[in-house]
Amino acid sequence: MSLEQLKSQIANDFGTPAAVIDLDRVEHNIGRVQQLCDHAGVANRPHIKTHKSPVLARMQLAAGARGITCQKLGEAEVMADGGIDDILISYNLLGEAKIGRLGALLKRVTVTATADNPTVVADLARAGKIAGRPLGVLIECDTGRKRAGVERPQEAIELARLIKQHPDLQFAGFLFYPTEQSWPQTQRFYSEALAGVREAGLEPRVVSTGGTPNLVNIGQLADATEHRAGTYIFNDRMMLACGAANADDCALSVYTTVVSRAAAERGILDAGSKTLTADTGGLDAGFGLILEYPQARICAFAEEHGFLDLSRSNDRPKVGEVVRVVPNHVCVVVNMFDRLIAVRGERIVEVLPVAARGKLV
Amino acid sequence: MSLEQLKSQIANDFGTPAAVIDLDRVEHNIGRVQQLCDHAGVANRPHIKTHKSPVLARMQLAAGARGITCQKLGEAEVMADGGIDDILISYNLLGEAKIGRLGALLKRVTVTATADNPTVVADLARAGKIAGRPLGVLIECDTGRKRAGVERPQEAIELARLIKQHPDLQFAGFLFYPTEQSWPQTQRFYSEALAGVREAGLEPRVVSTGGTPNLVNIGQLADATEHRAGTYIFNDRMMLACGAANADDCALSVYTTVVSRAAAERGILDAGSKTLTADTGGLDAGFGLILEYPQARICAFAEEHGFLDLSRSNDRPKVGEVVRVVPNHVCVVVNMFDRLIAVRGERIVEVLPVAARGKLV
Numbered sequence: 001m002s003l004e005q006l007k008s009q010i011a012n013d014f015g016t017p018a019a020v021i022d023l024d025r026v027e028h029n030i031g032r033v034q035q036l037c038d039h040a041g042v043a044n045r046p047h048i049k050t051h052k053s054p055v056l057a058r059m060q061l062a063a064g065a066r067g068i069t070c071q072k073l074g075e076a077e078v079m080a081d082g083g084i085d086d087i088l089i090s091y092n093l094l095g096e097a098k099i100g101r102l103g104a105l106l107k108r109v110t111v112t113a114t115a116d117n118p119t120v121v122a123d124l125a126r127a128g129k130i131a132g133r134p135l136g137v138l139i140e141c142d143t144g145r146k147r148a149g150v151e152r153p154q155e156a157i158e159l160a161r162l163i164k165q166h167p168d169l170q171f172a173g174f175l176f177y178p179t180e181q182s183w184p185q186t187q188r189f190y191s192e193a194l195a196g197v198r199e200a201g202l203e204p205r206v207v208s209t210g211g212t213p214n215l216v217n218i219g220q221l222a223d224a225t226e227h228r229a230g231t232y233i234f235n236d237r238m239m240l241a242c243g244a245a246n247a248d249d250c251a252l253s254v255y256t257t258v259v260s261r262a263a264a265e266r267g268i269l270d271a272g273s274k275t276l277t278a279d280t281g282g283l284d285a286g287f288g289l290i291l292e293y294p295q296a297r298i299c300a301f302a303e304e305h306g307f308l309d310l311s312r313s314n315d316r317p318k319v320g321e322v323v324r325v326v327p328n329h330v331c332v333v334v335n336m337f338d339r340l341i342a343v344r345g346e347r348i349v350e351v352l353p354v355a356a357r358g359k360l361v
Numbered sequence: 362m363s364l365e366q367l368k369s370q371i372a373n374d375f376g377t378p379a380a381v382i383d384l385d386r387v388e389h390n391i392g393r394v395q396q397l398c399d400h401a402g403v404a405n406r407p408h409i410k411t412h413k414s415p416v417l418a419r420m421q422l423a424a425g426a427r428g429i430t431c432q433k434l435g436e437a438e439v440m441a442d443g444g445i446d447d448i449l450i451s452y453n454l455l456g457e458a459k460i461g462r463l464g465a466l467l468k469r470v471t472v473t474a475t476a477d478n479p480t481v482v483a484d485l486a487r488a489g490k491i492a493g494r495p496l497g498v499l500i501e502c503d504t505g506r507k508r509a510g511v512e513r514p515q516e517a518i519e520l521a522r523l524i525k526q527h528p529d530l531q532f533a534g535f536l537f538y539p540t541e542q543s544w545p546q547t548q549r550f551y552s553e554a555l556a557g558v559r560e561a562g563l564e565p566r567v568v569s570t571g572g573t574p575n576l577v578n579i580g581q582l583a584d585a586t587e588h589r590a591g592t593y594i595f596n597d598r599m600m601l602a603c604g605a606a607n608a609d610d611c612a613l614s615v616y617t618t619v620v621s622r623a624a625a626e627r628g629i630l631d632a633g634s635k636t637l638t639a640d641t642g643g644l645d646a647g648f649g650l651i652l653e654y655p656q657a658r659i660c661a662f663a664e665e666h667g668f669l670d671l672s673r674s675n676d677r678p679k680v681g682e683v684v685r686v687v688p689n690h691v692c693v694v695v696n697m698f699d700r701l702i703a704v705r706g707e708r709i710v711e712v713l714p715v716a717a718r719g720k721l722v
Contacts, residue, residue, distance in 0.1 A: 011458065014722070016722065018722070049664060073376075095681070096373040117623075119679075149623060263507075268453075275721055278640040302508060303692055305509065319453075319480040332639075357719075358719070
C-alpha cells in the first residue's frame with residue numbers, strides 16, 4: 001500500500017483528525033533509549049504521560065524498563081489495570097479522595113510516591129496505613145526548574161526525617177528533574193542531601209532524573225539509579241528543535257484534512273485547538289509541522305479550525321487532501337485522542353486505546 | 362453548606378481538578394440570551410461546542426431555542442442520541458467515513474449542513490442520497506474573520522446554483538460569522554448574494570449569525586433568522602474582557618488544589634496544560650483568574666502543573682487549599698473533563714457527563 005492509499009484508508013475508515021503512530025519507529029525509539037540507559041548503568045523508568053497506553057508501557061517494560069512513571073493517580077490506576085506492577089507517581093498527592101485510592105492501589109501493586117512538603121507526607125502516610133504496608137516516598141528536589149520540589153538540601157533532609165518517623169512510610173530516595181544546564185547544581189544538592197539523610201541513618205535506594213532532552217546527560221549525576229523520559233517514544237517538534245530527535249524518530253503524526261481553501265494563500269485544516277492544542281512548545285514556528293508542505297504554517301487556531309498560511313508555500317493542498325502534522329508537543333496532543341492508529345510502513349496493524357486519556361485526577 | 366464545605370466535599374468526593382458549574386447562573390445565562398434573541402426577533406440556535414452536554418442543550422431548547430449548532434459530526438450524533446432533533450453542523454464535512462455517518466444521522470433527525478466549496482457540496486449530496494431525503498445546506502460566507510467561508514458573494518451564488526442542481530440537496534440559506542466590526546460588510550455581502558440566488562429562483566430560509574460577543578449586534582443584519590452563540594452559557598475571562606459578561610455571569614470554575622509551595626513567592630496548582638489548556642484566549646493575564654487570589658497569576662504550565670506567581674499577592678494559599686479558577690477560554694477547558702459537577706449555591710445537585718467530549722471526528 002502507498003502512503004496515499006494509507007491516508008485514504010484512514011480518512012475513509014476512521015475519519016480525520018486521526019493520530020497515527022508508526023510502530024517500527026516506536027520500537028526503534030524504545031530500543032534506543034533502553035540502550036542509552038543500559039550503557040549508562042541507569043535503570044529506565046519511562047514516563048507514560050506521553051502515550052497513556054498500557055500496551056505501549058508493556059512494550060517499554062519488555063524492552064528492559066524497570067517500571068514506569070505516572071504523573072496522575074488515575075494514570076497509575078489504568079496502568080495497574082493493564083497489568084503493570086511497578087509504578088512511580090512523580091507528583092504530590094493529597095486529599096481524602098486520592099489518598100483512599102492510592103491506598104487501594106498500593107494494596108495491589110508496588111507504588112512509589114513523591115513529596116516536597118510535610119502536608120503531602122502526612123497524607124501519604126494515611127495511604128500506607130490503608131494499604132497495610134509502607135509506602136515508599138521520594139523527596140522531590142528542585143534544582144532550577146522552579147516547579148515542584150524543595151529548593152534546599154536541608155529541607156529535603158528534614159522531610160526524610162519526617163518520613164522516617166511514619167511507620168506507614170519508607171524513605172525511598174530523591175527525585176530530580178534538572179534543567180539541561182543544572183546538572184552540576186543537582187550534583188551539589190544531592191551530595192549535601194545524601195550526607196544529611198545518612199546522618200539520620202537513611203540511605204536512598206532510588207535517585208531519579210528525568211526528561212527526554214536530558215538523556216544526553218544520563219549517568220552524569222553520580223549515584224543516579226533511574227531515569228524518567230516520556231516524549232522519546234514518539235518525539236515531536238520540540239525534540240527536533242533541541243536536538244533530542246531526528247525527523248525519522250518522529251513516530252506520531254496527526255492526519256488531518258484540508259476542508260476549506262477560500263483564498264489562494266490560505267486554507268483550513270480540520271484540526272484546531274481541540275486537537276493539536278494551543279501549546280506552542282515554546283517554538284515560534286506555527287502549531288505543527290506539515291510533512292507534505294513544510295513551508296505552510298499553521299498560524300492560528302479556532303477550536304476545530306487550523307488556519308493555514310500558504311503564502312510561503314509554492315505547493316498548496318486542495319480541499320479534501322489529507323496531510324500529516326508532527327505536533328509541537330506530542331504529550332498534550334495524544335491526550336486529545338481516544339485512540340492511536342498504529343501502522344507499520346503503510347499498513348494499519350492495530351488500534352490502541354489511549355486508556356489513560358484525560359485522567360486528570 | 363458554606364463555600365469552604367463545598368470545596369472540601371468536591372475535593373474529598375471527586376478529587377481535583379474538577380469542573381464545577383453553578384446551575385442558577387447557567388439558567389440565568391440561558392434565559393438572558395433567549396430574551397435577547399426573542400426581543401430581536403431572531404431564533405436562538407445555541408452552539409453546544411461549549412458544554413457538549415445533551416442535558417444542557419435540552420435546557421436551552423426548553424427555554425425557547427429553535428435547535429442547536431454543532432461543530433463536529435460526532436457532537437451531532439451525541440446530541441441526537443440525547444433526543445435532540447434539529448441540528449445545524451456549521452462545518453465543512455467531507456470524506457467517506459463522515460458522509461456515511463451524516464447520511465445515517467439525517468435519516469433520524471433534521472440536520473442542516475454547511476459548505477464553502479464544490480468538493481464539500483458534492484460529498485454532502487451523497488449524504489442526502491444515503492438518507493433518502495434532501496439535505497439542507499447553508500453556504501458559509503466569510504466577512505473578515507478569514508476562517509472558512511467564501512470571500513465573495515459571486516462564489517456564494519455559484520455554490521447555491523450548484524446545490525440547486527443536486528436532487529439530494531436543498532439550498533437552505535447563508536451562514537455568517539462576522540467579526541464584531543464587520544456587520545456593515547456582512548450586510549452588503551448578504552444583499553448581493555440574496556439578489557443573486559433570487560435570480561436563480563432560490564430563497565434563503567435561514568440567515569445565520571454567530572458568536573457570544575456578537576449578541577450586542579443581534580438583529581443588526583436585516584433578514585437574519587438565527588443566531589449561534591455558545592460561550593454565553595458559562596462565560597469566561599475572554600467574555601469578561603470584551604464586556605460580554607460580568608463576574609456574576611461566570612458559571613464555570615475549575616476547582617484545583619495547591620499541591621506545592623516550595624518558595625514564598627510561588628506555588629503549584631494541580632491543574633496544568635492538560636486541564637486548563639495553553640489557550641490564552643488572547644489575554645496577557647495568565648492562564649485563568651483565581652477567584653480567591655485575584656492578584657496571583659497562573660504564569661506558566663507543565664502538563665499537570667499550574668505555576669503560580671504569588672509575588673503580587675499579599676494573601677497566599679497554603680498546600681492543600683482548594684481554589685477556583687475561571688478559565689480564559691471555557692470551551693476548550695470543558696473539553697478536557699469527563700464530567701461537570703453541577704451546584705446550586707453551595708450544594709451539589711447533579712453530575713453531568715460531558716457526553717460529546719473529545720468528539721474530534
